[in-house]
Amino acid sequence: MFPGIDGFHWxxxxxxxxxxxxxxxxxxxxxxxxAAWRTARIFGSERWLTCAxxxxxxxxxxxxxxxxxxxxxx
Amino acid sequence: xxSMALADSRWIARGEERVSLPRFLAWLAPWIVLLAIGVYAAxxxxxxxxxxxNMDNRFAFGLWxxxxxxxxxxGAGAFFTGFLVYILxxxxxxxxxxxxxxxxxxxxSGAVAILMIDVGQPLRAWFTFWHPNTHSMLTEVTFCISxxxxxxxxxxxxxLLRNRQLRKLPxxxxxxxxxxxxVPVLAAVGTLLSFFHQGSLGGLYGVxxxxxxxxxxxxxxxxxxxxxxxxxxxxxxxxxxxxxxAIVERVTGRNLVAQDxxxxxxxxxxxxxxxxxxxxxxxxxIWLNFTSxxxxxxxxxxxxxxxxxxxxxxxxxxxxxxxxAFLLTFPRTAEHRGWRLSAAALACCGVLMNRFVMTVQTLAxxxxxxxxxLSYTPSWQELASFGxxxxxxxxxxxxxxxxxxLFSRSGGEDSHVPGH
Numbered sequence: 161m162f163p164g165i166d167g168f169h170w171x172x173x174x175x176x177x178x179x180x181x182x183x184x185x186x187x188x189x190x191x192x193x194x195a196a197w198r199t200a201r202i203f204g205s206e207r208w209l210t211c212a213x214x215x216x217x218x219x220x221x222x223x224x225x226x227x228x229x230x231x232x233x234x
Numbered sequence: 235x236x237s238m239a240l241a242d243s244r245w246i247a248r249g250e251e252r253v254s255l256p257r258f259l260a261w262l263a264p265w266i267v268l269l270a271i272g273v274y275a276a277x278x279x280x281x282x283x284x285x286x287x288n289m290d291n292r293f294a295f296g297l298w299x300x301x302x303x304x305x306x307x308x309g310a311g312a313f314f315t316g317f318l319v320y321i322l323x324x325x326x327x328x329x330x331x332x333x334x335x336x337x338x339x340x341x342x343s344g345a346v347a348i349l350m351i352d353v354g355q356p357l358r359a360w361f362t363f364w365h366p367n368t369h370s371m372l373t374e375v376t377f378c379i380s381x382x383x384x385x386x387x388x389x390x391x392x393x394l395l396r397n398r399q400l401r402k403l404p405x406x407x408x409x410x411x412x413x414x415x416x417v418p419v420l421a422a423v424g425t426l427l428s429f430f431h432q433g434s435l436g437g438l439y440g441v442x443x444x445x446x447x448x449x450x451x452x453x454x455x456x457x458x459x460x461x462x463x464x465x466x467x468x469x470x471x472x473x474x475x476x477x478x479x480a481i482v483e484r485v486t487g488r489n490l491v492a493q494d495x496x497x498x499x500x501x502x503x504x505x506x507x508x509x510x511x512x513x514x515x516x517x518x519x520i521w522l523n524f525t526s527x528x529x530x531x532x533x534x535x536x537x538x539x540x541x542x543x544x545x546x547x548x549x550x551x552x553x554x555x556x557x558x559a560f561l562l563t564f565p566r567t568a569e570h571r572g573w574r575l576s577a578a579a580l581a582c583c584g585v586l587m588n589r590f591v592m593t594v595q596t597l598a599x600x601x602x603x604x605x606x607x608l609s610y611t612p613s614w615q616e617l618a619s620f621g622x623x624x625x626x627x628x629x630x631x632x633x634x635x636x637x638x639x640l641f642s643r644s645g646g647e648d649s650h651v652p653g654h
Contacts, residue, residue, distance in 0.1 A: 173368040184381055184423060191419050192388060195412040202408050 247398050247639050251488075262632060265625040272622020275615040276351045284354045286615045295593050297612040298352045301620050303435055303589035305341040306379070307463070308582060311471030312338020312386060313428035316421035318502070326498060329491050332393050332640045333482075334475055339386040340630050344623040346383055351619060371438035378431030385424045389417060396639050429464060436463025439592045446529040447536050448596040450521060458517045459592075465513060469506035470585040472499040473558075473578035480575050482635060490641040493571070500574045504562025507581055511555040518551065539607045542595045550591060554584025 242255045252258070279286045289296045315334040318324040350356040363380075366373040394400065395410035433456065439448040440457025450457040476499050483490050522533040537544045561567045561577035568574060598608050612620075634640060 171368075177366075177368045177373075181377055181381075184427065187419065187423050188381065188384055188388070191416045191423075192413070195409060195416055198412045199405065199409040202412075203405065 245397065245399050245637050247637075250639075252636050253486075258632075258636060262629060265628045265632075268621050268625035269629065272618045272620075272625065275618035276622065278615055279351050279619070280356065286613060288611055288613045288616065292608055293594075293597050293610045295597060296610060297616045297620055298348045300586075300590050300593045301348055301623060302345045302352075303593060304586045305623070306345050306432070306435065307467040307470060307585045307589060308474040309338045309341025309345075309471070310428060310432060310467035311475040312341070312389075313382070313421075313424045314468045314471045315475065316389070316417075317425045320418040320421040321425065324498075327495060329495050329641065330475055330479065330499065332638075333479060335386065335389045335393060336631060336634045336638075336640065337475060337478055339383075339390045340627040342379065342383045342386055344626055346379060347626070348619060348623055371434040371441060374434040375431050375438070378427045378434070382424055382427040382431065385420050385427065388413070389420055389424070392417065393634070393638050393640070397637055428467075432467045433460040433464045436460050436592075439596060442596070443529075445596050445599075445601060446526055446531045447599050448592060449525065449529065450517065451525055458513075458520075462510065462514055462517060465506065465510040466585050466588060469503055469510045470581045472503040473507075473562075473581040475499060476503070476578045477575065477582060478631075480578075482631075486635075496571070496574060497568065500562045500568055500578065503578065503581060504559050504568065507555065507559035507584075508563060511551060511559055514551060514555065518547070536595075536599060539599065542591075542598065546587075546591060546595070550584060550587050554580050554587055558584065 239255045246252050253261075275286075287296065312334045315327055315331055319327050319331055350359060353359055362373065362376045366377070392410045392414045395406045395413075400406050401410075436459035437452075437457055439445075440450040440452060440459035442448045448459070450459050452458045452460060476496055479491050479496075526533050526536075536542070537547070558577035558580040561573050562581070567577070594610060598610065600607055
């Protein structure tokens with residue numbers, strides 16, 4: 161049982177379990193948020209052009225590169 | 235070319251050859267029918283309740299739990315390959331990484347789907363998170379599997395975003411790139427979660443003091459089955475990946491992965507299987523000679539009921555354990571593709587048999603003087619739901635293979651491993 165449930169009282173087991181679970185959940189959440197935030201930041205500062213440019217230089221016939229080039233023109 | 239076929243071809247990676255759309259749909263059709271029958275059966279179970287199954291108070295664990303344990307063990311190739319590539323930096327295994335993620339995602343999502351039917355009241359599934367029994371192995375399993383499925387989903391996203399059409403969207407392209415950079419973190423989390431839930435799935439049998447066939451002594455709070463389940467899962471996960479890729483190669487008629495990758499996977503699987511068989515043998519001997527007699531049960535009592543005689547024990551440890559371990563590690567057989575794949579199939583059968591024995595034989599055997607040996611035959615609804623999970627796996631893998639770069643050999647960014 162968790163806090164808020166009738167009859168609940170804390171034990172070491174609860175604390176260890178909840179700490180471990182939230183540590184894992186926080187790591188997963190932070191990872192995704194970080195990727196999303198970096199994506200937003202790259203788009204906000206137009207650095208995505210550099211990012212897309214890397215793709216262009218590595219594989220210039222890639223359709224993504226074409227799309228990026230089109231967007232660069234815009 | 236019809237407009238539909240043209241539209242379909244636009245979603246297939248450039249330079250990749252795939253069968254025509256009608257042929258692909260013909261391949262999918264029987265699986266879709268199987269899936270539809272299974273969904274109908276699952277619907278019956280959800281609507282009318284678990285009386286649609288042949289489970290009862292004695293056989294509270296049946297075909298579905300066997301399926302869960304089996305596919306979760308076989309799906310261990312996902313976390314173990316991620317661990318080898320991202321943590322141990324075994325970059326030579328990266329050609330198999332995408333397919334490992336897809337197979338893992340299919341296995342775990344299939345397991346969770348069947349669990350939702352098995353709990354009987356899926357609308358109360360959240361109870362397990364809000365009213366957890368922190369002394370139960372199943373609580374750990376529930377939390378870890380839920381988190382790990384999320385992790386697998388997140389690992390699947392970058393693969394999805396590499397689809398030819400999705401790549402055209404710059405925001406997806408950049409997000410895929412950023413998420414891909416962080417995949418090692420997810421791999422590390424996945425390893426931690428998998429280690430504990432694979433172990434706890436074994437541990438939950440080992441702590442059954444009322445079921446002396448399954449009960450085991452152990453270290454601190456962990457019975458020996460905790461470690462045996464981890465070992466057997468990481469030993470057979472790579473074998474299952476080998477089998478999946480070999481089947482895909484057979485169906486598509488293409489060489490998708492270099493033989494060297496197969497050899498390495500086979501060797502890893504063989505060595506780990508050898509360690510598992512040794513540990514399992516020691517554990518069995520301790521159980522037969524000390525643990526079981528101390529509980530008041532002579533070991534022969536477990537093997538007098540057909541079909542669970544001593545041949546089952548022999549088959550599990552020797553035929554499906556020792557033999558494939560030998561075939562995968564002995565240089566002459568390990569080099570031969572046919573022997574290697576046969577050994578991989580035996581290893582997979584071994585882990586499935588182990589999970590079957592732990593689930594069904596444990597519950598079938600009498601434990602009290604007035605108990606009887608019980609048999610259990612699944613209902614058609616259980617079998618159909620079982621088939622639906624397999625059909626779901628085939629469909630998702632087929633779609634992934636057709637539209638996603640699962641076996642990229644370009645050496646470009648698709649196969650780039652962060653941290654290298």
